[in-house]
Amino acid sequence: MQTTPSAPILQVDQLNVFYGKFQAVQDVSFSVTPGEIFGLLGPNGAGKTSTLSSIEGLIIPDSGTITVAGFNNREKPLHARANMGVQLQSTNFQPELTVAEIIRLYASLHAVDLSKERMQDILNNIQLGDASKKRFGQLSGGQQQRVSLVIAMIHEPQIVLLDEPTTGLDPQSRRQLWVRMEGLKAKGHAILLTTHSMEEAEAVCDRIAIIDHGKVIAIDTPEALITKHRDDPEVIAASRRGKITLEDVFIGLTGTAVRS
Structure with a gap:
């Protein structure tokens, strides 16, 4: 029996963003479906941040449409944001507040009532069961990222945006976050991930x-992109290990020049 594809949780169509005469985003289109981890990759200055900011509603694009869970984020911004969670690369939570205080604060902003038992379950799940009274500023980078992900998901959004969430983390903390992403995926949440x-x-x-340069130049599964471009001269030239990797494909498509 043929299965019916799921409707996208996030749909971006023909997005264009200008800063004065400079066009940062040019006709960008993509979608993210339930239970999918979708990566948005690009060099510095490629247009990732402007695209994310448009999705989050922080900037108004010059043209194009963005829908979140079926809601146009310009026509019904509150509905769109209610179905979205955001974890930024760097957290700006008040360092003097305790872990429990921060979680309760953001839960209240989303009208989520947390019982004492539910709070303890959350802390146990992120391996901070004994840290409820610990100040946020005293946590390690990996611990802070775990708290940030909890806050992004506190209202059970249909999609969560993760902006370079593993930057600066040690290998163990990074792998832990990968496991948590897989857990969200298994529950049917969609994830939009940016990473270098x-x-x-x-x-x-x-x-x-x-x-x-503001344009989507490739879109597919990692395996399909490697297969499609493995024989490109630029990709072969970028390879340093003999076996073609996604990084080789990325450099082959975007060039070797360092971006500021």
Whole structure:
């Protein structure tokens, strides 16, 4: 029996963003479906941040449409945001507040009532069961990221945006976050992930879009992109290990020049 494809949780169509005369995003389109980890990859200045900011509603694009869980984020921004969770690369939570205080604060903003038992379950799940009274500023980077992900998911959004969430984490903390992403995926949540780690993208993403100079230049599964471009001269030249990797494909498609 043929299964019916799930409707996208996030749909981005023909997105364009200008800063004065400079076009940062050019006709970007992609979708993310339930239970999918979708990677948005690109060099510095490629247009990832402007695309994310448009999805989050932080900037108004010049043209194009963005729908979250069926809601146009310009026509019904509150409905769109209610179905979205965001974890930024760097957290700005008040360092003097305790872990429990921060979680309760953000739960209240989403009208989520947390019982004492539910709070303890949350802390146990992120391996911070004994840290409820510990100040946020005293946590390690990995611990802070775990708390940030809890806050992004506190209202059970249909999609969560993770902006370079493993930057600066040690290998153990990074792998822990990968496991948590897989757990969210298994529950049917959609994930939009930005990362500079091609190893991470290849390991956890179901599909990826590579964006450069404001345009999506490739979109497919990591395996399909490697297969499609493995014989490109630029990709072969980028390879340093003999076996073609997603990083080789990324450099072959976007070039070797360092971006500021």
